[in-house]
Amino acid sequence: MTPPFTRRTALGALAGAGAASALPSLGGRALAAPSGQIVVGTWGGDYQNLQQAHIADPLMKPMGVQVVFDTGNDTVRKTKLMAERRLPRGSLDLAALTASGSYEMWKNGALEEIDETKVPNLRNALPQLKTKYSAPHIYTGRVILYNPKLVRTPPTSYADLWAPENAGKVGVIDIQYQTTIESAALVNGGALNDYEPGKAKLLELKNAGVKIYPTNEAMAQALKTEEVAVCIMWRARGVQWRAAGIPVEIVYPKEGVVLYVSELAVPKNARNKEAAYAYLNALLDPRPQAAFARSFGYTPTVANATVDPDVAPQVEFTPELRSRFMLQDQEYLAKNDAQLQEWWNKVFKA
Amino acid sequence: MVWGSGFRERLGRFAFRTAAALGLGLVLLPLVLVAWLSFFSNEILSLPPEGYSLRWYGAALAQPQFIGGLWTSAAVALLATAVGLLVTLPASFVLTRRAFPGREAVVQLLMSPLVVPAIVIGSALYMAFVEFEVMTEMPLTGSVAGLALGHALLTIPWGLRLLTANLAGLNPAIEEAALSLGARPVVAVAKVTLPLIWPGVVAAALFSFVVSFGNLEVSLFLVAPGQTTLPIAILQYLQWKIDPTIAAVSVVQILVVAAGLLLTDRLVGLGRVV
Numbered sequence: 001m002t003p004p005f006t007r008r009t010a011l012g013a014l015a016g017a018g019a020a021s022a023l024p025s026l027g028g029r030a031l032a033a034p035s036g037q038i039v040v041g042t043w044g045g046d047y048q049n050l051q052q053a054h055i056a057d058p059l060m061k062p063m064g065v066q067v068v069f070d071t072g073n074d075t076v077r078k079t080k081l082m083a084e085r086r087l088p089r090g091s092l093d094l095a096a097l098t099a100s101g102s103y104e105m106w107k108n109g110a111l112e113e114i115d116e117t118k119v120p121n122l123r124n125a126l127p128q129l130k131t132k133y134s135a136p137h138i139y140t141g142r143v144i145l146y147n148p149k150l151v152r153t154p155p156t157s158y159a160d161l162w163a164p165e166n167a168g169k170v171g172v173i174d175i176q177y178q179t180t181i182e183s184a185a186l187v188n189g190g191a192l193n194d195y196e197p198g199k200a201k202l203l204e205l206k207n208a209g210v211k212i213y214p215t216n217e218a219m220a221q222a223l224k225t226e227e228v229a230v231c232i233m234w235r236a237r238g239v240q241w242r243a244a245g246i247p248v249e250i251v252y253p254k255e256g257v258v259l260y261v262s263e264l265a266v267p268k269n270a271r272n273k274e275a276a277y278a279y280l281n282a283l284l285d286p287r288p289q290a291a292f293a294r295s296f297g298y299t300p301t302v303a304n305a306t307v308d309p310d311v312a313p314q315v316e317f318t319p320e321l322r323s324r325f326m327l328q329d330q331e332y333l334a335k336n337d338a339q340l341q342e343w344w345n346k347v348f349k350a
Numbered sequence: 351m352v353w354g355s356g357f358r359e360r361l362g363r364f365a366f367r368t369a370a371a372l373g374l375g376l377v378l379l380p381l382v383l384v385a386w387l388s389f390f391s392n393e394i395l396s397l398p399p400e401g402y403s404l405r406w407y408g409a410a411l412a413q414p415q416f417i418g419g420l421w422t423s424a425a426v427a428l429l430a431t432a433v434g435l436l437v438t439l440p441a442s443f444v445l446t447r448r449a450f451p452g453r454e455a456v457v458q459l460l461m462s463p464l465v466v467p468a469i470v471i472g473s474a475l476y477m478a479f480v481e482f483e484v485m486t487e488m489p490l491t492g493s494v495a496g497l498a499l500g501h502a503l504l505t506i507p508w509g510l511r512l513l514t515a516n517l518a519g520l521n522p523a524i525e526e527a528a529l530s531l532g533a534r535p536v537v538a539v540a541k542v543t544l545p546l547i548w549p550g551v552v553a554a555a556l557f558s559f560v561v562s563f564g565n566l567e568v569s570l571f572l573v574a575p576g577q578t579t580l581p582i583a584i585l586q587y588l589q590w591k592i593d594p595t596i597a598a599v600s601v602v603q604i605l606v607v608a609a610g611l612l613l614t615d616r617l618v619g620l621g622r623v624v
Binding site: 039041043044045046047048049068069070071072073076079080083084086087091217220221224225241244245246296 | 576582587589591
């Protein structure tokens with residue numbers, strides 16, 4: 001016999017239904033849906049504009065998260081992160097850093113360990129680019145650029161920068177002292193955890209008449225005016241320069257392709273961590289990843305990003321090249337950067 | 351004035367005018383070059399130009415950071431100039447009129463922002479603001495007030511030097527006459543001294559504005575999230591692109607500053623100031 005349907009059972013049923021319908025939203029609240037404002041410390045210019053156009057506006061705004069950019073250089077960001085460690089609430093919710101910058105900040109206790117459950121897209125990130133304290137945003141590899149009109153034999157190795165026929169045609173960049181010493185070390189018995197053999201090798205290059213330019217931009221002009229015919233550079237820059245009409249070809253050195261990774265990390269004292277994690281997840285979404293590849297020439301860090309076919313050859317790495325990827329030894333660099341820079345300034349540039 | 355017509359006099363005049371023209375040319379050359387480069391059509395700046403185009407002006411306008419940066423820079427520079435003058439005007443009166451123990455130390459202290467590299471001032475101020483926040487829980491970092499205060503510090507040496515030089519050259523008898531005729535000190539300063547040193551005040555304000563407007567290092571640390579100054583916007587643009595858009599932005603910046611100078615000239619007569 002079914003119980004009689006009374007006012008009390010009807011109310012009970014309604015309450016039950018109410019409770020059941022409330023469950024998902026309660027569950028949602030337990031996960032603290034991202035909302036409010038986040039401050040993203042980042043490089044400005046096009047890097048910021050693309051984040052605005054492909055992450056902040058289409059992906060974060062619909063979630064109810066307002067993104068504010070704190071524009072500046074990573075050196076300034078690192079100083080801020082260090083200075084603010086004692087504050088319970090820091091000024092940044094996310095900080096864009098180079099791989100060595102985020103390692104340094106992690107070692108100094110400024111960064112949060114990433115909770116991967118809150119960044120589901122991290123499962124698509126290339127394993128060698130992942131760290132426990134950051135999400136990889138874009139990356140590229142180090143290559144040799146050369147002008148085929150001025151260099152008869154295409155280089156295949158960093159060692160070819162020392163070939164007699166290239167004497168006087170090689171340029172190096174002041175701010176790239178670390179990678180320059182590293183490349184020289186790789187052809188003189190050194191390794192990614194021992195740059196010392198690079199020093200003697202670079203002095204040979206100096207004697208052969210190397211030209212030193214202050215910045216990447218100055219190098220681009222020197223290549224354009226044919227003052228220089230060979231240099232070491234990041235592939236993404238090479239792609240951008242070729243698009244801007246600089247006559248260079250790109251070569252992957254046989255020593256290996258050392259990677260440059262640009263990352264984003266959450267400071268320990270971020271004010272809005274839920275939204276910061278949501279931003280990291282959006283960063284790794286295939287759509288903005290493809291947009292960055294098209295505009296920047298850097299490579300997506302997630303395996304599921306589909307790059308337009310016309311861009312793919314310039315930004316993707318073949319499996320063969322991927323097998324030659326090399327990662328800098330951040331611990332070695334953190335310990336040795338100061339002495340490498342001092343040697344560069346006082347001995348090499350003297 | 352009677353112009354001499356002898357060979358030596360004419361030669362002297364010719365040499366003087368040539369030197370003046372060369373000097374002026376050297377000063378103007380960078381401005382002319384920047385304006386020229388802004389019309390190059392090639393993306394990588396190199397000579398000779400591959401053609402001419404107005405497209406970089408369009409590209410500059412398409413970057414919201416440049417427009418926003420221009421306004422922030424101007425607002426912060428005006429605020430910093432005002433705060434700087436509030437410090438330097440009274441300070442110059444005291445320093446030129448009174449001898450007291452530690453006077454030299456005060457002068458050196460006020461001049462020190464000129465000696466310390468701006469990047470050190472920027473990072474030190476940032477750390478000091480953070481310490482202030484740790485103690486009081488009142489945030490000073492990332493506010494326009496904090497940025498303007500930092501910039502005001504940079505303007506102080508310029509204002510102090512120009513104002514003390516003007517005050518030192520002032521005949522004290524004029525102010526004394528006003529006082530002896532019964533004017534109260536505040537009235538004497540407002541009605542007699544300030545009008546006499548007015549060119550110095552305008553020059554101090556101009557230098558202060560320019561020092562603040564062009565500053566990069568202090569702004570990098572103190573600018574509020576969501577805001578940017580023009581020098582930061584230019585530096586950040588260069589991080590990723592090296593096309594002549596920056597030259598186009600610089601031309602606009604030069605025009606804005608030139609318009610400001612012309613306006614100042616109409617109002618106070620720059621010839622009396624510089």
